[in-house]
Amino acid sequence: xxxxxxxxxxxxxxxxxxxxxxxxxxxxxxxxxxxxxxxxxxxxxxxxxxxxxxxxxxxxxxxxxxxxxxxxxxxxxxxxxxxxxxxxxxxxxxxxxxxxxxxxxxxxxxxxxxxxxxxxxxxxxxxxxxxxxxxxxxxxxxxxxxxxxxxxxxxxxxxxxxxxxxxxxxxxxxxxxxxxxxxxxxxxxxxxxxxxxxxxxxxxxxxxx
Numbered sequence: 001x002x003x004x005x006x007x008x009x010x011x012x013x014x015x016x017x018x019x020x021x022x023x024x025x026x027x028x029x030x031x032x033x034x035x036x037x038x039x040x041x042x043x044x045x046x047x048x049x050x051x052x053x054x055x056x057x058x059x060x061x062x063x064x065x066x067x068x069x070x071x072x073x074x075x076x077x078x079x080x081x082x083x084x085x086x087x088x089x090x091x092x093x094x095x096x097x098x099x100x101x102x103x104x105x106x107x108x109x110x111x112x113x114x115x116x117x118x119x120x121x122x123x124x125x126x127x128x129x130x131x132x133x134x135x136x137x138x139x140x141x142x143x144x145x146x147x148x149x150x151x152x153x154x155x156x157x158x159x160x161x162x163x164x165x166x167x168x169x170x171x172x173x174x175x176x177x178x179x180x181x182x183x184x185x186x187x188x189x190x191x192x193x194x195x196x197x198x199x200x201x202x203x204x205x206x207x208x209x
Contacts, residue, residue, distance in 0.1 A: 019049075019050060019051065024049040025070060025073050027050075028040075028066055028070050029074055029117070030048075031044060032070050033070075033078075033112060033113045036121055037067050042063060070117075071117070071136075075118070075139075078117070079116065079117065081105075081106045082103075085098040085101075085102040086098075086146055091157070092153065092159055092160055093159070093201065093204050096150075096173065097197075101194060103177060104193035104197060107190075108188075108189060108190040108193065114184045115182065115184040115185035116178075116180075118140055118143075119178045119181035119182070120182070140174075140178075143174065144171070144174045147174065148166050160205060161206070172200075172203065176200045183196070
């Protein structure tokens, strides 16, 4: 005779263990952010995600597919400060000043690895992984596009003169932000990054020290 509840318990034991996909993805994101794509080993990833190899492949498909998802998680999570800072009101220069402050804070926030996951990723790879490099180049280009859009808005609003080379300004600040990521990874603190950002703003069109 079956004891009451025995059948249900047996069925429960037979079901695959559920996991929090978002939490697992965020754990993987932090490993990639800290170690880079190549530096993050498969064993390390499945360990922090709490998954078996078969569960990993069923959920994410491959390490590269996981990385691409992790990039998306970074952009909507820790990296989400970038569009938010630019979206605020006021002149374009004020928006970039906010962005400098937000960048210094984000790159040195102790809740995650120092620097920027996007800036530090996919710079060195084998020739057969050109698609991966192209993906990261496209992702990095999104920040430049956001800056150009904000600068164009500044031209329309009159706080930047007609004929301002917004592409060149965006290229300049893109270079600054990528450099800040490297300095943060090397141990520069928030105050140091803020000072660098303030110096970069001295190059704003029409500004002379």
